Amino acid sequence: MKGSKKFKKGIIIFSFLLPSLLAFSIFSIFSIGYSFFLSFTDWDIITAPNFVGLNNYSNILHSEEFWKVLGNTLYYMVLYIPLIIIFSIGVAMLLNVKSKFTGVFRTIFFIPVLTSWVAAAMLWRWLLSPYYGPINAILQVFGIPGPSWLYDSVWAMPAIVLASLWKDVGFFGLIFLSGLQAIDPTYYEAAEIDGASKFQRFRKITLPLLSPTIFFVLIISSINSFQLFPQVMIMTQGGPFGSTEVFMERIYSYAFKYYEMGYASAYSWILFVFIFIFTILQWTLQKRWVYYEA
Amino acid sequence: MKRKSPVSKVVYYVVMIVLSFFMVLPLFWMITTSLKDTGALTAIPIEWIPKKVTFDSFRKLFEIFPFGKAFLNSVIVSVSITIVNVFSACMAAYVFAKIPFKGRELLFGIFLVTMMIPGSVTLIPNYLILRSFHLLNSYLGLILPSFFNIFGIFMLRQSMRQIPDDFIDAAVIDGASQWRIFFNVIIPLSRPMIATLFVITFMGAWNDYLWPLIVLTDKSKMTLPVALSMLNGQYSTEYNLLMAGALISIVPIIIVYAFAQRYFEEGLTAGGLKG
Numbered sequence: 324m325k326g327s328k329k330f331k332k333g334i335i336i337f338s339f340l341l342p343s344l345l346a347f348s349i350f351s352i353f354s355i356g357y358s359f360f361l362s363f364t365d366w367d368i369i370t371a372p373n374f375v376g377l378n379n380y381s382n383i384l385h386s387e388e389f390w391k392v393l394g395n396t397l398y399y400m401v402l403y404i405p406l407i408i409i410f411s412i413g414v415a416m417l418l419n420v421k422s423k424f425t426g427v428f429r430t431i432f433f434i435p436v437l438t439s440w441v442a443a444a445m446l447w448r449w450l451l452s453p454y455y456g457p458i459n460a461i462l463q464v465f466g467i468p469g470p471s472w473l474y475d476s477v478w479a480m481p482a483i484v485l486a487s488l489w490k491d492v493g494f495f496g497l498i499f500l501s502g503l504q505a506i507d508p509t510y511y512e513a514a515e516i517d518g519a520s521k522f523q524r525f526r527k528i529t530l531p532l533l534s535p536t537i538f539f540v541l542i543i544s545s546i547n548s549f550q551l552f553p554q555v556m557i558m559t560q561g562g563p564f565g566s567t568e569v570f571m572e573r574i575y576s577y578a579f580k581y582y583e584m585g586y587a588s589a590y591s592w593i594l595f596v597f598i599f600i601f602t603i604l605q606w607t608l609q610k611r612w613v614y615y616e617a
Numbered sequence: 618m619k620r621k622s623p624v625s626k627v628v629y630y631v632v633m634i635v636l637s638f639f640m641v642l643p644l645f646w647m648i649t650t651s652l653k654d655t656g657a658l659t660a661i662p663i664e665w666i667p668k669k670v671t672f673d674s675f676r677k678l679f680e681i682f683p684f685g686k687a688f689l690n691s692v693i694v695s696v697s698i699t700i701v702n703v704f705s706a707c708m709a710a711y712v713f714a715k716i717p718f719k720g721r722e723l724l725f726g727i728f729l730v731t732m733m734i735p736g737s738v739t740l741i742p743n744y745l746i747l748r749s750f751h752l753l754n755s756y757l758g759l760i761l762p763s764f765f766n767i768f769g770i771f772m773l774r775q776s777m778r779q780i781p782d783d784f785i786d787a788a789v790i791d792g793a794s795q796w797r798i799f800f801n802v803i804i805p806l807s808r809p810m811i812a813t814l815f816v817i818t819f820m821g822a823w824n825d826y827l828w829p830l831i832v833l834t835d836k837s838k839m840t841l842p843v844a845l846s847m848l849n850g851q852y853s854t855e856y857n858l859l860m861a862g863a864l865i866s867i868v869p870i871i872i873v874y875a876f877a878q879r880y881f882e883e884g885l886t887a888g889g890l891k892g
Contacts, residue, residue, distance in 0.1 A: 335795045350630050354746065442864075
């Protein structure tokens with residue numbers, strides 16, 4: 324009697340979990356194992372796969388291309404991450420001021436977040452057009468000769484950073500805004516009575532109490548940066564001269580243009596290791612600068 | 618809050634207006650470009666406002682490409698993914714929140730750990746799995762992975778935990794089955810979180826690029842982002858055409874946002890967790 328009731332409960336639990344479990348087993352667990360297996364083969368999707376040991380990994384790590392791709396990615400991160408954090412905090416502080424138009428401003432910053440990256444990247448390709456685009460036209464008004472942006476291997480990556488800042492600032496701004504609103508206003512009142520200047524209040528109250536949010540944004544934006552994709556695909560396709568080749572663009576090309584599934588899988592595992600190490604590193608370093616209210 | 622001085626108020630508005638200008642300028646340029654004829658694209662100095670307004674680019678867009686079809690495809694795919702994704706997450710979240718069993722926390726832990734593995738690792742094998750089941754170029758294949766949504770499960774589990782056990786116990790005493798409890802008690806009481814997940818999942822599905830790009834290769838099956846990227850390659854300098862397409866792809870999301878702004882913003886701020 325009790326056994327059959329237990330059995331019935333098991334069936335119910337199982338049936339509620341079934342859709343998630345099935346998809347999880349196939350598209351996560353099996354998939355991860357499959358990818359790991361593939362990374363040790365030379366499968367080209369047509370002929371039978373051969374086991375090649377660590378060849379893919381060692382070929383990748385010994386290729387000039389890989390280090391270039393890593394360099395490009397780090398270059399993007401060095402430009403993008405500090406700027407997005409600074410701008411987002413700025414936007415959050417501005418949105419935190421109550422005025423008649425706060426709602427309008429909020430919407431203005433948020434619209435780019437809503438657009439697809441494909442649409443946004445196409446738009447930025449056009450905005451950055453060297454001769455017919457508005458950005459260089461504005462620069463010219465101030466007497467600055469605009470660069471060729473996406474056609475110049477020095478300026479292509481900064482151009483992608485610019486587009487990413489425009490697209491993401493509303494999103495991270497909103498995250499910082501909720502961080503700001505969680506700060507107890509009595510801290511500011513007390514500091515003001517003690518005669519602290521605006522800058523001191525920002526430096527001594529806002530920044531430390533916002534540091535958990537900064538840490539969170541740092542983690543998210545670095546993981547996203549490692550997997551940069553649609554911007555590059557639409558705006559430059561890795562060019563000019565490979566100056567914007569990044570991990571996901573390479574993985575996509577190897578897997579779905581050249582059908583080198585093994586090589587591409589190994590690439591994706593190397594990317595995973597980089598993301599993993601980077602995240603762990605930041606997690607360890609956070610103790611030194613992130614302030615948790617106890 | 619204390620009253621602001623007039624000077625800081627002026628500074629605030631000046632800064633806000635300058636920033637807003639730079640945020641809006643690209644969108645303004647998108648709209649005006651879509652209304653230009655091809656000749657006006659290469660005008661020097663550039664035409665901020667088109668001298669001649671024309672809807673030719675919109676007309677041409679539908680002539681050269683099954684763009685209406687792509688729009689419809691996007692609607693079908695995004696709505697299906699959203700329903701499947703949120704419903705499946707609701708079912709699993711109910712168990713994780715309210716039906717204890719041995720190994721439950723362990724299973725939940727395993728689910729969570731996979732969040733650490735970036736999508737780039739599973740992309741290739743998932744494509745190959747669909748290929749071996751002959752599900753490439755099909756919406757079924759495109760949608761299948763959405764049945765597992767750890768982010769949704771996590772968020773719904775948090776909100777379902779708030780539901781008092783008394784509600785469930787009362788229903789059990791009345792002889793209701795678990796399914797009945799699920800549909801009549803749990804789902805209605807989780808509505809705000811479900812709505813939040815609905816809008817952000819819809820947005821994610823509507824804007825998704827990489828997965829549909831590799832799964833859907835047939836022109837008549839393509840969703841909007843894939844169709845746009847194809848146009849971007851083929852008509853790379855006809856920006857009036859491209860901007861018209863981009864504009865059409867943005868409008869539905871803006872409409873959803875206008876009606877569900879609160880859910881959007883709540884969902885996305887929490888969605889940062891997703892990583």
